[in-house]
Amino acid sequence: MSKPKIGIVGFTGCAGCQLSILDLEDELLxxxxxxxxxxxxMAMSGNKKGPYDILFVEGxxxxxxxEEELKELRTKAKVLVAIGSCACFGGVQAIRNYRNDRVIRExxxxxxxxKFPVIKVxxxxxVVDVDHxxxxxxxxxxxxxxxxxxxxxxxxPKLPNLPVCHQCKAKENRCxxxxxxxxxxxxxxxxxxxxxxxxxGLPCDGCRGSTLEAAYQQQVxxxxxxxxxxxxxxxxxxxxxxxxxxxxxxxxKAWMEHDKNLKYGEDDKE
Amino acid sequence: MTVKKLHLEHICRxxxxxxxxxxxxxxxxxxxxxxIIEGARFFEGFAxxxxxxxxINIMSRICAICSTSHQLSAVEALERSVSIEPSKQxxxxxxxxxxxxxxxxxxxxxxxxxxxxxxxxxxxxQMVPKFPNEVKLILRMKRIANDLQTLIGGREIHPVNIxxxxxxxxxxxxxxxxxxxxxxxxxxxxxxxxxxxxxxxMPKFNNKTEQIAIYDGKxxxxxxxxxxxxxxxxxxxxxxxxxxxxxxxxxxxxxxxFSTINNGEIYYVSPLARVNINNKFLTDDAKxxxxxxxxxxxxxxxxxxxxxxxxxxMHCVDEAIEITAKYIEKPPKDDNKxxxxxxxxxxxxxxxxxxxxxxxxxxxKNGIITRVDVITPTAHNTNKIEDDVKKFAPMxxxxxxxxxELLLNMxxxxxxxxxxxxxxxxxxxxRRK
Numbered sequence: 001m002s003k004p005k006i007g008i009v010g011f012t013g014c015a016g017c018q019l020s021i022l023d024l025e026d027e028l029l030x031x032x033x034x035x036x037x038x039x040x041x042m043a044m045s046g047n048k049k050g051p052y053d054i055l056f057v058e059g060x061x062x063x064x065x066x067e068e069e070l071k072e073l074r075t076k077a078k079v080l081v082a083i084g085s086c087a088c089f090g091g092v093q094a095i096r097n098y099r100n101d102r103v104i105r106e107x108x109x110x111x112x113x114x115k116f117p118v119i120k121v122x123x124x125x126x127v128v129d130v131d132h133x134x135x136x137x138x139x140x141x142x143x144x145x146x147x148x149x150x151x152x153x154x155x156x157p158k159l160p161n162l163p164v165c166h167q168c169k170a171k172e173n174r175c176x177x178x179x180x181x182x183x184x185x186x187x188x189x190x191x192x193x194x195x196x197x198x199x200x201g202l203p204c205d206g207c208r209g210s211t212l213e214a215a216y217q218q219q220v221x222x223x224x225x226x227x228x229x230x231x232x233x234x235x236x237x238x239x240x241x242x243x244x245x246x247x248x249x250x251x252x253k254a255w256m257e258h259d260k261n262l263k264y265g266e267d268d269k270e
Numbered sequence: 271m272t273v274k275k276l277h278l279e280h281i282c283r284x285x286x287x288x289x290x291x292x293x294x295x296x297x298x299x300x301x302x303x304x305x306i307i308e309g310a311r312f313f314e315g316f317a318x319x320x321x322x323x324x325x326i327n328i329m330s331r332i333c334a335i336c337s338t339s340h341q342l343s344a345v346e347a348l349e350r351s352v353s354i355e356p357s358k359q360x361x362x363x364x365x366x367x368x369x370x371x372x373x374x375x376x377x378x379x380x381x382x383x384x385x386x387x388x389x390x391x392x393x394x395x396q397m398v399p400k401f402p403n404e405v406k407l408i409l410r411m412k413r414i415a416n417d418l419q420t421l422i423g424g425r426e427i428h429p430v431n432i433x434x435x436x437x438x439x440x441x442x443x444x445x446x447x448x449x450x451x452x453x454x455x456x457x458x459x460x461x462x463x464x465x466x467x468x469x470x471x472m473p474k475f476n477n478k479t480e481q482i483a484i485y486d487g488k489x490x491x492x493x494x495x496x497x498x499x500x501x502x503x504x505x506x507x508x509x510x511x512x513x514x515x516x517x518x519x520x521x522x523x524x525x526x527x528f529s530t531i532n533n534g535e536i537y538y539v540s541p542l543a544r545v546n547i548n549n550k551f552l553t554d555d556a557k558x559x560x561x562x563x564x565x566x567x568x569x570x571x572x573x574x575x576x577x578x579x580x581x582x583x584m585h586c587v588d589e590a591i592e593i594t595a596k597y598i599e600k601p602p603k604d605d606n607k608x609x610x611x612x613x614x615x616x617x618x619x620x621x622x623x624x625x626x627x628x629x630x631x632x633x634x635k636n637g638i639i640t641r642v643d644v645i646t647p648t649a650h651n652t653n654k655i656e657d658d659v660k661k662f663a664p665m666x667x668x669x670x671x672x673x674x675e676l677l678l679n680m681x682x683x684x685x686x687x688x689x690x691x692x693x694x695x696x697x698x699x700x701r702r703k
Contacts, residue, residue, distance in 0.1 A: 012311060016334025016427045022378065023426050025413035029398065029405075037395060043382065044393025045679075062310065092331045095316040104315030107642070109527075112520035118310065138334060138427045197430045200438035205327055205430070235320060239328070 004053035007039035011059030016138030017084035018042045050076030060086040061122040074128040085137035085240045094121040094242030137207035168195035181226045188214035207240045216250035297664045302656045306526035314642045322348045337428045338371035339622035343629040350616030351633040360436045366593045369586040370418035375623035376579040381408030388470045411459045414452045436605030450594045460583045472573040481543035490551040492621045508619035538654035539625030541578035556585035648687045
């Protein structure tokens with residue numbers, strides 16, 4: 001069997017997911033003996049634009065040109081995988097989707113704001129079909145490696161469908177949410193990071209997106225009980241996951257009546 | 271009349287998306303546009319309204335390779351905004367973490383992004399069959415640098431362990447001892463990389479322009495200092511970076527802004543600018559590399575940024591070993607966790623791996639951010655890169671198209687541009703008449 005052809009491309013983000021793949025220093029040479037990387041602009045020149053057996057896509061979509069480019073790439077990829085928070089849920093820049101776009105653009109570009117028309121920040125599944133998601137900000141490089149291994153033997157890895165708390169408890173970390181009243185996103189965020197932040201005594205920041213059937217209402221009730229204000233809740237929920245369907249559903253159905261300042265889609269150009 | 275148009279679309283082996291357009295009439299360059307086509311993300315817009323301690327993680331998402339620099343700049347500037355003063359121990363560990371990033375970024379650049387150009391390969395992946403030992407050494411060094419970032423920051427990219435006033439958790443003595451051994455191994459590797467680079471010929475090109483790096487008159491600083499100009503000798507306090515000094519303008523073809531100083535003067539920031547301005551504060555073994563490369567200082571050849579990176583690899587690993595040894599002797603204590611915060615403004619100038627980085631914030635009495643301003647190294651350098659191309663392209667105009675494209679790519683790569691940063695890459699478009 002010939003080696004599968006792999007592409008790694010990036011749209012708008014920080015390039016951290018691509019860099020995470022380059023950070024697989026101990027595994028990179030073995031990986032290269034099993035797959036053929038034909039397109040990885042950040043790491044090499046002489047790239048080929050497909051066809052790909054697997055195309056890994058980093059970053060969110062922020063303009064119409066990128067939408068066209070992504071659609072074109074989809075036609076050349078047998079399997080398309082979203083890597084990282086931006087590609088999966090919009091990433092930090094999706095905070096913008098809940099704010100007045102003009103005000104935000106003017107903060108950065110002043111009177112020249114009109115030169116940079118934008119669309120809402122989109123995770124890639126709003127533009128093309130996505131076959132698999134690999135989470136975290138930046139992407140968890142070992143989950144990336146797992147995916148490639150599964151692909152080579154046929155199949156794909158399953159998400160554990162457990163919250164961060166599950167792994168945090170297994171590590172016997174002190175619960176800073178219940179014991180110290182530090183607002184932590186652990187109860188509703190998808191496990192897999194080995195409870196990284198809580199293991200440093202810091203709260204889960206929420207960078208892996210919602211766990212399946214995440215109990216947002218209970219989480220918010222607990223946050224409020226632990227002293228969070230309405231705007232605190234909104235800010236915590238909207239840090240990385242503005243386009244996570246479960247976050248959006250909760251915000252639209254239950255939270256907007258509490259947070260009167262929260263709006264979606266308030267921009268001058270769609 | 272033949273029109274020579276060169277459009278290097280999507281410059282490779284750089285971080286992010288950029289293109290270069292060059293239009294030439296015989297040997298005269300008519301137009302150069304450094305087009306940063308990275309989608310705009312508006313950090314300065316959406317970070318407003320966030321609490322000061324939340325913005326640290328948000329600002330690092332400007333860029334992965336410099337995520338530690340962005341976090342450290344953000345935390346220090348935000349601490350100033352709300353009147354929190356970090357201890358000497360916190361400053362030491364921040365510098366140690368920063369050196370993890372500096373060494374990681376520099377070994378990535380000199381080993382994986384730049385070296386393939388000098389050896390005639392598309393990338394480090396293609397170098398594996400012919401140079402297996404070199405590639406293994408580079409990957410090993412990159413691993414060690416990342417181990418340092420992980421030990422102090424919790425993760426290689428976007429550290430999780432930084433917070434106002436200090437760190438979530440400090441490493442144990444045992445962990446520091448293991449790290450020190452690895453850093454000593456890294457230092458040996460650095461000499462091997464230096465020997466390799468000493469045998470390479472950097473393309474010849476001089477463009478004498480103003481250079482800026484931070485300066486404290488005592489150390490080779492990365493995290494704190496005033497802005498110092500190499501040619502004019504002028505020193506500007508970090509807080510006054512925009513007071514009659516740096517001006518930014520917006521151009522239609524780029525999502526990155528273009529900067530000048532003193533009303534229109536082109537300048538640049540880089541590892542070479544740091545070596546030019548602060549070389550007398552380098553460690554002895556780093557100074558020895560300046561000699562080994564016969565690098566004449568001050569230096570105005572941007573390609574020599576590659577050599578400056580190798581020199582800094584040595585300097586940073588030396589300092590990292592020193593700090594590690596210090597805290598093996600005297601283990602770190604837990605930080606003070608409780609602060610009273612005040613409203614205020616905090617502005618800081620730091621050195622990211624690619625050069626000067628400015629972060630500035632206003633925070634209100636509730637700790638909510640009301641204004642953010644960031645100038646990244648690549649945004650400092652966009653004007654200078656265009657100016658270099660204008661002057662360098664005529665010098666190589668007689669060469670074959672392929673060679674011209676390679677050399678222009680190498681010129682841009684020598685800045686190690688970080689395009690996510692600047693828009694908060696590069697494609698080359700070359701037109702010749």
